[in-house]
Amino acid sequence: MTKKWIYPTPQGLYCEPGDFFIDPWRPVAKAVITHAHSDHAKRGSASYLTAEENEPLLRYRLGSDISVQSLRWGEKITIGGVKLSFHPAGHIRGSAQIRLEYKGEVWVITGDYKRHEDPTTTSFEPIKAHGIISECTFGLPIYQWRSPQAVAEEIGNWWAACAAVGKNAILYAYALGKAQRLLALLPSLGPVYVHGSLIGLNQLYEAAGISLLPWKPASEWKKEEGALIIAPPSAQKSRWLTRFEPHEEAQASGWMAIRGRRRQRALDRGFVLSDHADFYQILETIRESEAEKVIFTHGYTTQMVKIARLYGYEAEEWRTAYVGEDDLTDTVEPSEAEP
Numbered sequence: 077m078t079k080k081w082i083y084p085t086p087q088g089l090y091c092e093p094g095d096f097f098i099d100p101w102r103p104v105a106k107a108v109i110t111h112a113h114s115d116h117a118k119r120g121s122a123s124y125l126t127a128e129e130n131e132p133l134l135r136y137r138l139g140s141d142i143s144v145q146s147l148r149w150g151e152k153i154t155i156g157g158v159k160l161s162f163h164p165a166g167h168i169r170g171s172a173q174i175r176l177e178y179k180g181e182v183w184v185i186t187g188d189y190k191r192h193e194d195p196t197t198t199s200f201e202p203i204k205a206h207g208i209i210s211e212c213t214f215g216l217p218i219y220q221w222r223s224p225q226a227v228a229e230e231i232g233n234w235w236a237a238c239a240a241v242g243k244n245a246i247l248y249a250y251a252l253g254k255a256q257r258l259l260a261l262l263p264s265l266g267p268v269y270v271h272g273s274l275i276g277l278n279q280l281y282e283a284a285g286i287s288l289l290p291w292k293p294a295s296e297w298k299k300e301e302g303a304l305i306i307a308p309p310s311a312q313k314s315r316w317l318t319r320f321e322p323h324e325e326a327q328a329s330g331w332m333a334i335r336g337r338r339r340q341r342a343l344d345r346g347f348v349l350s351d352h353a354d355f356y357q358i359l360e361t362i363r364e365s366e367a368e369k370v371i372f373t374h375g376y377t378t379q380m381v382k383i384a385r386l387y388g389y390e391a392e393e394w395r396t397a398y399v400g401e402d403d404l405t406d407t408v409e410p411s412e413a414e415p
Protein backbone atom coordinates (compact mmCIF):
# COMPACT_ATOMS: atom_id res chain seq x y z
CA MET A 77 0.00 0.00 0.00
CA THR A 78 1.04 3.55 -0.64
CA LYS A 79 1.57 5.94 2.28
CA LYS A 80 -1.65 6.68 4.17
CA TRP A 81 -3.46 9.39 2.24
CA ILE A 82 -6.77 9.41 4.16
CA TYR A 83 -6.66 9.78 7.92
CA PRO A 84 -8.57 11.29 10.87
CA THR A 85 -7.69 14.80 12.07
CA PRO A 86 -9.27 17.09 14.72
CA GLN A 87 -11.44 18.59 11.94
CA GLY A 88 -12.56 15.27 10.48
CA LEU A 89 -11.46 12.63 7.97
CA TYR A 90 -8.85 14.19 5.72
CA CYS A 91 -7.74 13.28 2.22
CA GLU A 92 -4.23 14.71 2.04
CA PRO A 93 -3.47 14.81 -1.71
CA GLY A 94 -6.96 16.21 -2.45
CA ASP A 95 -6.73 18.61 0.53
CA PHE A 96 -10.40 18.07 1.46
CA PHE A 97 -12.29 16.78 4.50
CA ILE A 98 -15.12 14.28 4.52
CA ASP A 99 -18.08 15.26 6.74
CA PRO A 100 -15.85 17.55 8.85
CA TRP A 101 -17.19 18.47 12.28
CA ARG A 102 -15.35 21.80 12.24
CA PRO A 103 -15.33 24.45 9.48
CA VAL A 104 -12.75 23.76 6.74
CA ALA A 105 -11.90 25.10 3.27
CA LYS A 106 -13.21 22.12 1.27
CA ALA A 107 -15.90 19.85 2.78
CA VAL A 108 -17.11 16.72 0.99
CA ILE A 109 -20.49 15.75 2.44
CA THR A 110 -22.09 12.29 2.51
CA HIS A 111 -25.56 13.38 3.69
CA ALA A 112 -27.54 16.14 5.39
CA HIS A 113 -27.91 14.76 8.94
CA SER A 114 -26.56 17.29 11.41
CA ASP A 115 -23.66 15.13 12.64
CA HIS A 116 -22.33 14.90 9.06
CA ALA A 117 -23.22 18.29 7.57
CA LYS A 118 -21.97 21.22 9.64
CA ARG A 119 -22.21 24.91 8.90
CA GLY A 120 -19.21 27.19 8.35
CA SER A 121 -17.07 25.54 5.68
CA ALA A 122 -15.97 27.71 2.75
CA SER A 123 -17.11 25.23 0.08
CA TYR A 124 -19.11 22.01 -0.11
CA LEU A 125 -19.06 19.15 -2.57
CA THR A 126 -21.93 16.65 -2.47
CA ALA A 127 -24.20 14.41 -4.53
CA GLU A 128 -26.76 16.18 -6.68
CA GLU A 129 -29.61 14.38 -4.91
CA ASN A 130 -28.38 15.80 -1.59
CA GLU A 131 -27.92 19.42 -2.65
CA PRO A 132 -31.48 20.65 -1.85
CA LEU A 133 -31.34 19.01 1.60
CA LEU A 134 -27.88 20.40 2.31
CA ARG A 135 -29.00 23.92 1.39
CA TYR A 136 -32.14 23.51 3.50
CA ARG A 137 -30.07 22.48 6.50
CA LEU A 138 -27.08 24.83 6.11
CA GLY A 139 -28.62 27.82 4.33
CA SER A 140 -29.25 28.56 0.66
CA ASP A 141 -26.21 30.85 0.49
CA ILE A 142 -23.55 28.15 1.04
CA SER A 143 -21.14 27.46 -1.81
CA VAL A 144 -22.01 23.99 -3.17
CA GLN A 145 -20.80 21.96 -6.11
CA SER A 146 -22.76 18.79 -6.77
CA LEU A 147 -22.12 15.69 -8.87
CA ARG A 148 -24.43 13.10 -10.41
CA TRP A 149 -24.18 9.52 -9.15
CA GLY A 150 -20.94 8.01 -10.40
CA GLU A 151 -19.69 11.23 -12.01
CA LYS A 152 -15.92 11.53 -11.46
CA ILE A 153 -13.88 14.61 -10.72
CA THR A 154 -10.17 14.81 -9.97
CA ILE A 155 -8.94 16.90 -7.04
CA GLY A 156 -5.18 17.00 -6.47
CA GLY A 157 -4.74 13.70 -8.30
CA VAL A 158 -7.56 12.00 -6.36
CA LYS A 159 -10.48 10.75 -8.42
CA LEU A 160 -13.69 11.27 -6.43
CA SER A 161 -17.23 10.07 -7.10
CA PHE A 162 -20.49 9.70 -5.15
CA HIS A 163 -22.49 6.46 -5.06
CA PRO A 164 -25.88 5.87 -3.42
CA ALA A 165 -25.80 4.84 0.26
CA GLY A 166 -29.55 4.26 0.69
CA HIS A 167 -29.55 5.82 4.20
CA ILE A 168 -31.80 8.86 3.61
CA ARG A 169 -32.55 10.85 0.48
CA GLY A 170 -29.35 12.04 -1.18
CA SER A 171 -27.05 10.00 1.07
CA ALA A 172 -23.83 8.98 -0.61
CA GLN A 173 -20.82 6.75 -0.26
CA ILE A 174 -17.62 8.36 -1.45
CA ARG A 175 -15.23 6.48 -3.71
CA LEU A 176 -11.68 7.81 -3.79
CA GLU A 177 -8.95 6.60 -6.11
CA TYR A 178 -5.33 7.70 -5.80
CA LYS A 179 -2.33 6.16 -7.57
CA GLY A 180 -4.32 3.02 -8.34
CA GLU A 181 -5.57 2.52 -4.79
CA VAL A 182 -9.33 2.70 -4.16
CA TRP A 183 -11.01 3.54 -0.85
CA VAL A 184 -14.70 3.80 -0.17
CA ILE A 185 -16.16 5.80 2.69
CA THR A 186 -19.65 4.47 3.27
CA GLY A 187 -21.05 7.35 5.34
CA ASP A 188 -24.28 6.16 6.98
CA TYR A 189 -25.90 3.47 4.85
CA LYS A 190 -28.57 0.82 4.70
CA ARG A 191 -29.22 -2.11 2.38
CA HIS A 192 -33.01 -2.42 2.54
CA GLU A 193 -35.10 -0.83 -0.18
CA ASP A 194 -36.45 2.62 0.66
CA PRO A 195 -38.84 4.41 -1.74
CA THR A 196 -37.54 7.82 -0.62
CA THR A 197 -33.93 7.39 -1.77
CA THR A 198 -31.74 5.77 -4.40
CA SER A 199 -30.76 2.21 -3.42
CA PHE A 200 -27.37 1.32 -1.95
CA GLU A 201 -24.73 0.39 -4.51
CA PRO A 202 -21.94 -2.07 -3.57
CA ILE A 203 -18.49 -0.73 -4.48
CA LYS A 204 -15.24 -2.63 -4.94
CA ALA A 205 -12.25 -1.13 -3.17
CA HIS A 206 -8.90 -1.93 -1.57
CA GLY A 207 -10.04 -0.38 1.67
CA ILE A 208 -13.41 0.45 3.18
CA ILE A 209 -14.27 2.94 5.92
CA SER A 210 -17.62 1.84 7.32
CA GLU A 211 -19.98 3.00 10.01
CA CYS A 212 -21.22 0.28 12.39
CA THR A 213 -24.00 1.95 14.39
CA PHE A 214 -25.73 -1.44 14.70
CA GLY A 215 -22.65 -3.65 14.55
CA LEU A 216 -23.69 -6.41 16.94
CA PRO A 217 -25.31 -9.75 15.99
CA ILE A 218 -28.42 -8.86 18.04
CA TYR A 219 -29.30 -6.33 15.34
CA GLN A 220 -30.96 -8.09 12.42
CA TRP A 221 -33.71 -6.19 10.62
CA ARG A 222 -36.98 -7.57 9.34
CA SER A 223 -38.28 -6.38 5.99
CA PRO A 224 -39.49 -2.75 6.07
CA GLN A 225 -42.82 -3.88 4.59
CA ALA A 226 -43.41 -6.21 7.55
CA VAL A 227 -42.63 -3.38 9.98
CA ALA A 228 -44.90 -0.97 8.08
CA GLU A 229 -47.72 -3.52 8.35
CA GLU A 230 -47.11 -3.82 12.08
CA ILE A 231 -47.27 -0.03 12.46
CA GLY A 232 -50.45 0.08 10.36
CA ASN A 233 -52.05 -2.55 12.63
CA TRP A 234 -51.19 -0.49 15.69
CA TRP A 235 -52.62 2.68 14.13
CA ALA A 236 -55.82 0.81 13.22
CA ALA A 237 -56.07 -0.63 16.75
CA CYS A 238 -55.70 2.86 18.26
CA ALA A 239 -58.37 4.22 15.91
CA ALA A 240 -60.73 1.37 16.80
CA VAL A 241 -60.79 2.50 20.44
CA GLY A 242 -60.98 6.23 19.66
CA LYS A 243 -57.33 7.05 20.27
CA ASN A 244 -54.76 8.94 18.23
CA ALA A 245 -51.48 7.26 17.37
CA ILE A 246 -48.34 9.32 18.00
CA LEU A 247 -45.29 7.99 16.21
CA TYR A 248 -41.83 9.37 16.96
CA ALA A 249 -39.32 9.35 14.13
CA TYR A 250 -36.39 11.59 13.38
CA ALA A 251 -37.30 14.54 11.21
CA LEU A 252 -35.02 14.05 8.19
CA GLY A 253 -35.37 10.68 6.49
CA LYS A 254 -37.26 8.40 8.87
CA ALA A 255 -40.41 10.53 8.98
CA GLN A 256 -40.62 10.72 5.17
CA ARG A 257 -39.83 7.01 4.82
CA LEU A 258 -42.77 6.23 7.12
CA LEU A 259 -45.04 8.56 5.14
CA ALA A 260 -44.02 6.68 1.98
CA LEU A 261 -44.38 3.19 3.50
CA LEU A 262 -47.48 3.33 5.67
CA PRO A 263 -50.98 2.50 4.43
CA SER A 264 -53.53 5.33 4.38
CA LEU A 265 -55.81 4.60 7.34
CA GLY A 266 -56.96 8.05 8.46
CA PRO A 267 -55.87 11.67 8.86
CA VAL A 268 -52.13 12.31 9.25
CA TYR A 269 -50.63 15.30 11.08
CA VAL A 270 -46.95 16.19 11.37
CA HIS A 271 -44.86 18.21 13.82
CA GLY A 272 -43.66 21.61 12.54
CA SER A 273 -40.08 20.37 12.17
CA LEU A 274 -41.20 17.99 9.41
CA ILE A 275 -43.06 20.42 7.16
CA GLY A 276 -40.19 21.85 5.13
CA LEU A 277 -38.51 18.46 4.79
CA ASN A 278 -41.71 16.76 3.64
CA GLN A 279 -42.12 19.49 1.04
CA LEU A 280 -38.56 18.94 -0.21
CA TYR A 281 -39.18 15.21 -0.62
CA GLU A 282 -42.46 15.88 -2.43
CA ALA A 283 -40.76 18.41 -4.68
CA ALA A 284 -38.30 15.64 -5.61
CA GLY A 285 -41.23 13.47 -6.74
CA ILE A 286 -41.46 11.20 -3.68
CA SER A 287 -45.07 10.37 -2.94
CA LEU A 288 -46.04 10.66 0.72
CA LEU A 289 -49.33 10.05 2.50
CA PRO A 290 -51.47 13.21 2.51
CA TRP A 291 -50.49 15.14 5.66
CA LYS A 292 -51.35 18.36 7.48
CA PRO A 293 -49.28 20.46 9.91
CA ALA A 294 -50.19 19.77 13.54
CA SER A 295 -50.98 23.49 13.89
CA GLU A 296 -54.12 22.77 11.82
CA TRP A 297 -55.21 20.08 14.28
CA LYS A 298 -58.95 19.76 14.79
CA LYS A 299 -60.22 17.53 17.54
CA GLU A 300 -60.15 14.14 15.85
CA GLU A 301 -59.91 10.48 16.66
CA GLY A 302 -57.95 7.84 14.83
CA ALA A 303 -55.30 10.21 13.49
CA LEU A 304 -51.62 9.41 13.07
CA ILE A 305 -49.27 12.12 14.34
CA ILE A 306 -45.61 11.97 13.34
CA ALA A 307 -43.15 13.93 15.48
CA PRO A 308 -39.43 13.92 16.35
CA PRO A 309 -38.55 12.11 19.62
CA SER A 310 -37.82 15.47 21.30
CA ALA A 311 -41.54 16.36 21.13
CA GLN A 312 -42.27 13.64 23.66
CA LYS A 313 -41.20 15.78 26.58
CA SER A 314 -43.23 18.81 25.52
CA ARG A 315 -46.78 19.92 26.28
CA TRP A 316 -47.30 19.82 22.52
CA LEU A 317 -48.68 16.32 23.00
CA THR A 318 -51.63 17.06 25.24
CA ARG A 319 -53.88 18.30 22.44
CA PHE A 320 -53.92 14.83 20.90
CA GLU A 321 -55.36 13.01 23.93
CA PRO A 322 -56.43 10.29 24.20
CA HIS A 323 -53.38 8.79 22.49
CA GLU A 324 -50.79 6.05 22.41
CA GLU A 325 -47.12 6.69 21.77
CA ALA A 326 -44.65 4.66 19.73
CA GLN A 327 -41.26 5.11 18.14
CA ALA A 328 -39.78 3.77 14.92
CA SER A 329 -36.02 3.24 15.32
CA GLY A 330 -33.35 0.55 15.17
CA TRP A 331 -32.87 1.09 18.91
CA MET A 332 -36.35 -0.29 19.52
CA ALA A 333 -34.73 -3.72 19.14
CA ILE A 334 -33.62 -3.15 22.74
CA ARG A 335 -36.56 -3.51 25.10
CA GLY A 336 -34.93 -1.29 27.74
CA ARG A 337 -34.83 1.68 25.37
CA ARG A 338 -38.57 1.47 24.85
CA ARG A 339 -39.25 1.22 28.60
CA GLN A 340 -36.88 4.07 29.33
CA ARG A 341 -38.89 6.28 27.02
CA ALA A 342 -42.21 5.08 28.45
CA LEU A 343 -43.54 4.18 25.02
CA ASP A 344 -46.58 2.01 24.39
CA ARG A 345 -44.93 0.43 21.36
CA GLY A 346 -41.54 0.27 19.68
CA PHE A 347 -41.12 -0.53 15.99
CA VAL A 348 -37.73 -1.71 14.78
CA LEU A 349 -37.11 0.31 11.64
CA SER A 350 -33.64 1.64 10.98
CA ASP A 351 -31.95 3.66 8.27
CA HIS A 352 -28.64 1.92 9.01
CA ALA A 353 -27.32 -1.46 7.94
CA ASP A 354 -27.74 -4.22 10.51
CA PHE A 355 -24.79 -6.36 11.65
CA TYR A 356 -25.17 -8.89 8.83
CA GLN A 357 -25.51 -6.21 6.19
CA ILE A 358 -22.32 -4.55 7.41
CA LEU A 359 -20.47 -7.86 6.97
CA GLU A 360 -22.09 -8.35 3.55
CA THR A 361 -20.98 -4.87 2.50
CA ILE A 362 -17.40 -5.51 3.55
CA ARG A 363 -17.35 -8.88 1.79
CA GLU A 364 -18.80 -7.43 -1.42
CA SER A 365 -16.27 -4.61 -1.43
CA GLU A 366 -13.46 -7.22 -1.65
CA ALA A 367 -11.44 -4.85 0.52
CA GLU A 368 -8.49 -6.11 2.56
CA LYS A 369 -8.46 -3.18 4.95
CA VAL A 370 -11.47 -2.17 7.02
CA ILE A 371 -11.82 0.87 9.24
CA PHE A 372 -14.83 1.38 11.50
CA THR A 373 -15.82 4.92 12.42
CA HIS A 374 -18.82 4.95 14.73
CA GLY A 375 -21.06 2.55 16.60
CA TYR A 376 -19.73 -0.77 17.94
CA THR A 377 -16.28 -0.15 16.49
CA THR A 378 -14.26 -2.17 19.03
CA GLN A 379 -16.45 -5.23 18.58
CA MET A 380 -16.49 -4.95 14.79
CA VAL A 381 -12.71 -4.64 14.64
CA LYS A 382 -12.42 -7.94 16.55
CA ILE A 383 -14.95 -9.63 14.29
CA ALA A 384 -13.34 -8.34 11.09
CA ARG A 385 -9.93 -9.58 12.28
CA LEU A 386 -11.41 -13.02 12.90
CA TYR A 387 -12.53 -13.00 9.28
CA GLY A 388 -8.95 -12.19 8.24
CA TYR A 389 -9.29 -8.48 7.52
CA GLU A 390 -6.76 -5.88 8.51
CA ALA A 391 -9.07 -3.81 10.73
CA GLU A 392 -8.88 -0.73 12.90
CA GLU A 393 -11.19 1.90 14.40
CA TRP A 394 -11.06 5.66 14.04
CA ARG A 395 -12.65 8.06 16.47
CA THR A 396 -15.14 10.42 14.84
CA ALA A 397 -17.77 12.86 16.07
CA TYR A 398 -20.60 11.01 14.33
CA VAL A 399 -23.32 9.69 16.58
CA GLY A 400 -25.67 7.77 14.31
CA GLU A 401 -29.37 7.29 14.48
CA ASP A 402 -31.62 9.14 16.90
CA ASP A 403 -29.01 10.18 19.40
CA LEU A 404 -28.57 13.29 17.33
CA THR A 405 -32.03 13.73 15.98
CA ASP A 406 -33.69 14.06 19.33
CA THR A 407 -32.75 17.68 18.87
CA VAL A 408 -34.96 19.90 16.80
CA GLU A 409 -32.93 22.62 15.15
CA PRO A 410 -34.16 26.08 16.17
CA SER A 411 -34.97 26.99 12.55
CA GLU A 412 -37.26 23.97 12.34
CA ALA A 413 -39.00 24.26 15.70
CA GLU A 414 -42.71 24.67 15.63
CA PRO A 415 -43.80 28.24 16.37
Ligand SMILES: [Zn+2]
Pocket residue numbers: 111113116167188400
Ligand atom coordinates in the same frame (compact mmCIF):
# COMPACT_ATOMS: atom_id res chain seq x y z
ZN1 LIG B 1 -27.26 9.84 9.09
